[in-house]
Amino acid sequence: MSKKVIVIGSGFSSLSAACYLAKSGFEVTVLEKHSTPGGRARVLKKEGFQFDMGPSWYWMPDIFDTFFKDFDKSTEDYFKLHRLDPAYSVHFSDNRQITIGSGLEKIISSFEKYEPGSRHKLEKYMKSSHRNYQIAMSKIVYRPCLTIFDLLTRETILNAKYFIQNIKKSVYRTLKNPDLRLVLQFPSLFLGAMPSRTPSFFNFMNYADFGLGTWYPDGGIGSVVEGMVKLAKSLGVEFKLNASVQQITANYNGEVSGVIVNDSYLKTDIVVSGADYRHTEMLLEKKYRMYSAKYWSKRVFAPSALLFYIGFDRKLDGVTHHALFFDVDFETHIQSIYSNPKWPENPLFYANFPTVTDSSIAPSKKESCVLLVPIATGLESDEKQHQRIFGQIMDRMESRFGLSLRKHILFKEVYSIDDFRRDYSSTEGNAYGLATTLNQIAHRRPKFKSKKLKNLYFTGQLTVPGPGVPPALISGKIVGQYIAKMEEMGS
């Protein structure tokens, strides 16, 4: 008889783990506390508009391809992808703007215009970025990293200098133009740490950006969730929504025995949790937890976020699908997130207008918009701060686009740090997990396998390999394949 696995949560990591486990013959049940799947990638529907609540950048298409290929499927079986051109625009002070096109050569040539003579250095930088991408994908990120030995490969040892230097320094060595320097540091923000604390090995994110490009699945990231749920169901995975796990139980042999969900007991052989790592441990008796409050207090979390989901009553001229507003001081905002946590005085922000590409996700001739402001973890939601920041953002966008945006707002929904705590039991209100610093990579991240309880596993953005949708897919694969291997070996 096949063994039962309960997967907690239906974020990307849980969906991925569920698929791999079902393929290996386990009887898999996903328990999700919300009424819809997807976790941070849930979809908000309002007045005919449809918003991706979390991720909106589809990067590293190769990882999605690999995922579906593992099940003899392809992305086209579930959603239609487009490579965006332009990929995104970046707005700087004094109305300066850089548009990132599609394709490395095009981008390098455009950089050359802003900084004559940059071509050679940028090509060299991108070569190292490409090489690091290949090393990361083939030698590191798919490994369980339970010990340092998974990180110590011939390639990583030969490239050890990239783990000692930081991204900021290597970018500064490559380019002089302050705007271009910010553009080159931007992808590292997905990793959740300051560029000055992110090892330059992670410059592979620049290859993900310029080399592999920015893509869009029709219908938004929600279509990817839908596709994965469909795949999981076809493999036999059962989904229970509105199912909040209150406790994970263990027996005297130090094995997980079941979970309590909506006050009922469900027996199981194995538990994989894609919920917040610390929250999962809080569902256990204290003696079974691996990491103490002190441990968590010393971690560097990726930022939290203040989000606005807005429906506009008309199309907006001049906006791009993805737009970064780096028109205020970068360092001041970064410090308000990491060194001196407080509400940013005048924040950088990201504006997403997916209806530029896809009119199917809003009523005809209307524009949908998501605004994202990264903020420090540990803050409390504060209505006054939300309003102040929204006002600042509107002023800046109105002057930039020469439009009176406010009078065209049909509705606006606010999502802030307390919502992350409430909806995802997110430690410190983090939006996307643990930051990728030297101390928090590979074997230095919380382990995906419990040392205290046999048959308890973790997946998702707080364990290996790290934050982001592609890493969540990989995380599910690591745990799914590991469990299958252990069962095969009979241990």
Ligand SMILES: Cc1cc2nc3c(=O)[nH]c(=O)nc-3n(C[C@H](O)[C@H](O)[C@H](O)COP(=O)(O)OP(=O)(O)OC[C@H]3O[C@@H](n4cnc5c(N)ncnc54)[C@H](O)[C@@H]3O)c2cc1C
């Ligand atoms: C605003 C925002 C923007 C982002 N932008 C991007 C982007 O553009 N590109 C990108 O690649 N990444 C992006 N990310 C990061 C990416 O979305 C996440 O890293 C990834 O989706 C995390 O997946 P996960 O499975 O680890 O966790 P989650 O998605 O958080 O899944 C955890 C699940 O567990 C459930 N759960 C929690 N507790 C319980 C319980 N007790 N019982 C049952 N269920 C429970 C939750 O409801 C949730 O469904 C963004 C994140 C945010 C928040």
